[in-house]
Amino acid sequence: MNMAADGLSVEKVHVWRGDRHVLRGVSLSLGPRQLLHVSGPNGTGKTTLLRVVCGLLRPEQGQVSWRGHSISSARSEYQATLAYASHEPALKGDLTALENLRFAVGLKRRVTADELRSALQRTGVAACADLPARVLSAGQRRRVAMARVLAMSASLWLLDEPFTNLDAAGSDVMSSLLQSHVAGGGSALVVAHHELTVECDMRRMELA
């Protein structure tokens, strides 16, 4: 388990939601320059797993550690190094795309408006920067959420169905972003239904 020292390791995590035993002893490990594609039918706890990994949900049993330390011992430090994109884009409709990014990314690191604009440019929504998020289409919102992940310059990406609502071009952009993130030494845990076409050290895990 040399990966545990420099990456993410999840050991025998159990989660119950009421009477339902959602995660039954899930273990995984993810090092730098690696991508883990988690798939599985609906209701098998993929989102729950992501929420456990990012520290929003405490597992009843088992442990999540990052770079050799349990995430519950240094939660804030750990969360500062990750970027999480939930299945909803998590944008404020009344704020512009740029403001949404500024208020979300600005809490993680000092960031300039130019950096944020270039993140929006890379995901192809530079033209929407000054529009309120509520007028954007679902696909555009997804791209803005992706720009937020990008601008956080986090080492661990946790993405929940990042390809939802994206057109073909958007999926290509998403794949190439994942590829360059992993090639640059990052780790990514991606929950997705369909096949990923990312050229990197990719492993697959099926939840059942």
Next chain:
Amino acid sequence: MRVGAFEAFGLVVRRELCLSFRRPDQLLQPLVFFLIVTTLFPLGLSLQLSLLRDMAPGVLWVAALLSSLLSLDSLFKSDADDGTLEQLALCGQGLTVIVVAKTFAHWLVTGAALVLVSPVVGTALGIPGAAFATMLLSLGLGTLTLSWLGAIGAGLTVGLKRGNVLLSLIVLPLAMPLLIFGAGATDRAISGTSAVGALYFLAALCVFTCTLAPFAATVALRITLE
């Protein structure tokens, strides 16, 4: 480079104010409610100024409590509904900083705004000008305390569909000491006796909730986030 806690606090306060001013209707609702409720009393009661003046502190305080409650429901709920609360919780600053900043911003747009319009209402209810300083101070302390109590309630009820009735049931009993000492201080100031004792009590309640409520609200919110 990581962002310090104070910087994060400032950023979240700016975010909240920005969001409030984009929705002026929601910003004005508690204020208009406060003005209307306090105007109803002189219309409903007889027009004897002495009677009105006797009732003024109570009317003022009950209206202030209720109008503050109106907006408490949305303190964390709108962020929880669109998923931005999770993003805030994961920003690496610790949830307490976020809770403190959001609650403070909430007080600025509701409590502080209410304090600013209270002289108008006070005049309408026949409160003499000499009592205004005490009235403003007690309302300021009281609304700040109420925002903190409300943050605990809002944290507990954020996951519920119709949480605002439960929220009132949680917060209003806790707000009773505020009403007693707040209205008491204003009442004493009107009658020309010293209101210092009641004001000290309000200040103590305010310090007590300001120091402990952020942690209670953080725990409440963390439970509902899970």
